[in-house]
Amino acid sequence: MIKLIEKTILTxxxxxxxxxxxxxxxxxxxESGFLESPKRENLWHQSKKRAQEIESFENLCIVGIxxxxxxxxxxxxxxENEKTVTFFDNVDPLSFNKKLQKIQGQKNHWxxxxxxxxTLETLAQFQALLAQxxxxxxxxxxxxxxxxxxxxxxxxxxxxxxxxxxxLPQDIGGRFSVLTPVGLxxxxxxxxxxxxxxxxxxxxxxxxxxxxxxAAQSLMSFDRKESITLFWTYSDQLRNFSFWIQQLWAESxxxxxxxxxxxxxxxSTPLPCRGTQDQHSLLxxxxxGQRDKFVLFFRVEQxxxxxxxxxxxxYLGPDFLSNCKMGDVLRAEAEAVQQTLASLxxxxxxxxxxxxxxxxxxxxxxxxxxxxxxxGEALNxxxxxxxxxxxxxxxxxxxxxxxx
Amino acid sequence: MIKLIEKTILTxxxxxxxxxxxxxxxxxxxESGFLESPKRENLWHQSKKRAQEIESFENLCIVGIxxxxxxxxxxxxxxENEKTVTFFDNVDPLSFNKKLQKIQGQKNHWxxxxxxxxTLETLAQFQALLAQxxxxxxxxxxxxxxxxxxxxxxxxxxxxxxxxxxxLPQDIGGRFSVLTPVGLxxxxxxxxxxxxxxxxxxxxxxxxxxxxxxAAQSLMSFDRKESITLFWTYSDQLRNFSFWIQQLWAESxxxxxxxxxxxxxxxSTPLPCRGTQDQHSLLxxxxxGQRDKFVLFFRVEQxxxxxxxxxxxxYLGPDFLSNCKMGDVLRAEAEAVQQTLASLxxxxxxxxxxxxxxxxxxxxxxxxxxxxxxxGEALNxxxxxxxxxxxxxxxxxxxxxxxx
Numbered sequence: 001m002i003k004l005i006e007k008t009i010l011t012x013x014x015x016x017x018x019x020x021x022x023x024x025x026x027x028x029x030x031e032s033g034f035l036e037s038p039k040r041e042n043l044w045h046q047s048k049k050r051a052q053e054i055e056s057f058e059n060l061c062i063v064g065i066x067x068x069x070x071x072x073x074x075x076x077x078x079x080e081n082e083k084t085v086t087f088f089d090n091v092d093p094l095s096f097n098k099k100l101q102k103i104q105g106q107k108n109h110w111x112x113x114x115x116x117x118x119t120l121e122t123l124a125q126f127q128a129l130l131a132q133x134x135x136x137x138x139x140x141x142x143x144x145x146x147x148x149x150x151x152x153x154x155x156x157x158x159x160x161x162x163x164x165x166x167x168l169p170q171d172i173g174g175r176f177s178v179l180t181p182v183g184l185x186x187x188x189x190x191x192x193x194x195x196x197x198x199x200x201x202x203x204x205x206x207x208x209x210x211x212x213x214x215a216a217q218s219l220m221s222f223d224r225k226e227s228i229t230l231f232w233t234y235s236d237q238l239r240n241f242s243f244w245i246q247q248l249w250a251e252s253x254x255x256x257x258x259x260x261x262x263x264x265x266x267x268s269t270p271l272p273c274r275g276t277q278d279q280h281s282l283l284x285x286x287x288x289g290q291r292d293k294f295v296l297f298f299r300v301e302q303x304x305x306x307x308x309x310x311x312x313x314x315y316l317g318p319d320f321l322s323n324c325k326m327g328d329v330l331r332a333e334a335e336a337v338q339q340t341l342a343s344l345x346x347x348x349x350x351x352x353x354x355x356x357x358x359x360x361x362x363x364x365x366x367x368x369x370x371x372x373x374x375x376g377e378a379l380n381x382x383x384x385x386x387x388x389x390x391x392x393x394x395x396x397x398x399x400x401x402x403x404x
Numbered sequence: 405m406i407k408l409i410e411k412t413i414l415t416x417x418x419x420x421x422x423x424x425x426x427x428x429x430x431x432x433x434x435e436s437g438f439l440e441s442p443k444r445e446n447l448w449h450q451s452k453k454r455a456q457e458i459e460s461f462e463n464l465c466i467v468g469i470x471x472x473x474x475x476x477x478x479x480x481x482x483x484e485n486e487k488t489v490t491f492f493d494n495v496d497p498l499s500f501n502k503k504l505q506k507i508q509g510q511k512n513h514w515x516x517x518x519x520x521x522x523t524l525e526t527l528a529q530f531q532a533l534l535a536q537x538x539x540x541x542x543x544x545x546x547x548x549x550x551x552x553x554x555x556x557x558x559x560x561x562x563x564x565x566x567x568x569x570x571x572l573p574q575d576i577g578g579r580f581s582v583l584t585p586v587g588l589x590x591x592x593x594x595x596x597x598x599x600x601x602x603x604x605x606x607x608x609x610x611x612x613x614x615x616x617x618x619a620a621q622s623l624m625s626f627d628r629k630e631s632i633t634l635f636w637t638y639s640d641q642l643r644n645f646s647f648w649i650q651q652l653w654a655e656s657x658x659x660x661x662x663x664x665x666x667x668x669x670x671x672s673t674p675l676p677c678r679g680t681q682d683q684h685s686l687l688x689x690x691x692x693g694q695r696d697k698f699v700l701f702f703r704v705e706q707x708x709x710x711x712x713x714x715x716x717x718x719y720l721g722p723d724f725l726s727n728c729k730m731g732d733v734l735r736a737e738a739e740a741v742q743q744t745l746a747s748l749x750x751x752x753x754x755x756x757x758x759x760x761x762x763x764x765x766x767x768x769x770x771x772x773x774x775x776x777x778x779x780g781e782a783l784n785x786x787x788x789x790x791x792x793x794x795x796x797x798x799x800x801x802x803x804x805x806x807x808x
Contacts, residue, residue, distance in 0.1 A: 066681065069681075092707055093731050094704070095641060120725075127725065128714050228632065234496075237498060250686050250693075251684075271673065277494050280471065310528045310532050310535070317522075388692040403728070
């Protein structure tokens with residue numbers, strides 16, 4: 001389902017061994033509830049049930065930010081059909097108003113997602129919607145809340161207005177929550193098979209060797225002091241997946257201190273990249289800029305084997321396109337870039353999935369969560385917190401309080 | 405129109421002085437034809453005229469990649485109205501077919517853009533469209549070509565079929581071409597004022613001090629060996645602008661050799677970032693990861709002064725949101741992030757535009773082109789070539805030839 005088809009450098013056996021140990025440690029931790037999500041039947045059941053209740057709606061509006069939004073954006077890019085999904089993931093009033101205008105006249109159901117129930121940007125947008133009466137009564141029909149089942153502002157509000165709440169388990173962090181109602185409810189709304197998503201996730205949970213190999217290669221790039229990891233997807237439909245990985249990687253791995261209180265490890269900054277488009281943007285930088293990059297290519301077998309045929313008009317050429325399908329061009333370009341980089345000493349990995357059906361997507365999510373989870377254990381950091389964002393939150397509150 | 409509202413570190417006077425000299429050098433070069441584009445009346449005239457000829461069409465399909473696509477994507481994000489624009493900027497057959505399905509039934513006009521007239525990905529897509537008969541005859545009504553006026557495959561083809569050609573001047577590189585028909589024709593199709601775009605560009609051409617200040621600060625970050633420059637836009641409608649800058653920066657500045665044949669300079673990798681969303685993604689990395697980043701914030705005055713009001717439901721809170729507009733939250737978060745980073749020793753610049761009307765957008769394009777142009781002169785590199793992408797192209801051809 002997911003294959004490592006190429007690596008340009010041998011995997012260091014000691015680092016691989018430490019990743020195997022980290023895999024075992026990971027499964028012993030109680031913060032890593034995401035490992036359990038495929039087995040928590042209620043998460044899948046409630047998502048499917050609520051999606052059935054609202055199947056008369058045409059459009060799902062997701063009010064959420066970061067981990068409450070990026071996973072569903074991946075699913076939208078792959079599974080959206082006649083049922084559309086609109087994301088409210090920022091407090092920019094210009095785009096906010098533009099989106100409201102665009103969905104006017106559609107039958108909209110609103111999902112408000114905040115793990116803590118108190119995310120500033122989400123509450124600000126939600127209250128602006130309520131104040132403008134953009135959400136029809138009765139609220140219990142037009143709104144669904146996804147949050148922890150604790151006494152937090154959003155949950156208390158939902159209880160007051162009898163708005164259904166889908167549970168976001170307390171032991172699953174926002175950026176690891178795509179296989180909870182955060183992703184499952186939108187997936188079910190779009191008609192994707194939750195059963196197959198689950199089978200894919202369960203498959204990934206069996207891939208100790210593959211996960212540890214990718215984790216070890218990434219850790220080796222940190223040892224080489226490569227400060228940027230490129231997630232280069234040779235598929236348009238994996239564009240949002242690269243942004244989802246970016247959050248997962250950036251928030252989970254960059255930590256000032258280890259669990260033992262020592263200085264945090266050297267980790268890379270994640271940079272999404274889309275082929276072939278970014279061959280005409282970032283590639284020049286990778287080829288002739290600093291040698292500070294490690295590349296993970298993500299490729300899709302089905303795309304590389306698909307048409308349409310590329311007919312050759314003698315005026316247009318070039319001649320080598322005759323008998324080519326478009327997928328051949330995609331494959332050739334991916335291979336050419338990987339080979340060129342390798343010849344220059346830029347190390348990379350190439351990962352391939354057969355297609356982008358539910359099973360593969362479920363597998364990809366769990367696979368990357370496991371890679372990051374294993375890396376976190378190997379680096380002896382807390383993979384699941386994000387202390388660096390707190391000081392900015394406090395300062396924003398001070399600025400807003402100071403206005404009054 | 406564009407203001408530098410904050411810098412966290414004083415500008416080094418020697419570096420600033422060298423930027424002033426580079427500004428003068430830049431205006432002496434003939435490769436930098438982009439400086440002339442606002443004065444080349446025919447570019448503006450032919451774009452407007454062709455847009456009028458096709459005003460009965462509902463959707464513009466742009467087949468192009470890299471600099472033939474990214475500029476128009478910026479314009480789409482800001483100016484799209486009832487007239488839509490669809491981009492074919494990759495050779496992924498899955499997304500290609502999906503897009504074709506989506507635009508079925510619309511009245512589509514096709515624009516094929518390639519500076520050299522031989523870009524592989526563009527020709528492959530175009531020929532697949534012709535082979536599938538997705539473009540109606542007569543071609544002269546349903547197609548416009550944008551290319552150099554030279555004997556190249558695309559231009560020769562257009563001449564054979566009497567398809568109108570809009571000129572892409574030979575002395576303007578693809579990534580500097582947004583103020584040629586590449587951007588102007590789509591802008592006119594969407595109803596944006598070309599006059600105002602031009603006024604903005606002309607304004608930027610007068611901003612020697614401002615341009616050199618931003619260039620000098622960026623060069624100082626290279627001297628500090630900061631390997632990543634974040635382009636952090638606090639506006640959803642500048643999302644594509646950050647990808648446009650990414651290409652401009654990556655292809656123009658990363659060069660293996662200087663003009664004198666010495667080893668190329670240390671330059672940064674450009675990383676787009678969107679606030680407030682990426683406060684929940686990349687921020688943790690900037691705060692607790694390596695201190696190897698310089699940040700350029702882009703903010704929009706109009707957004708930060710706009711509503712809607714954020715009403716406070718006593719159940720939801722928090723109390724400091726009462727009397728706030730959504731724009732206040734956006735502004736407070738931008739300032740909080742900038743201040744937090746400064747307190748940690750992450751240097752940044754904050755640039756503000758009053759709004760996102762045509763004048764401002766024209767000014768932003770020319771402003772960033774000038775910043776990169778000045779930096780290129782100061783670094784003594786060829787800003788306008790991209791030799792690093794050639795070897796990959798040749799290898800892709802070899803792979804495709806080998807298939808037969």
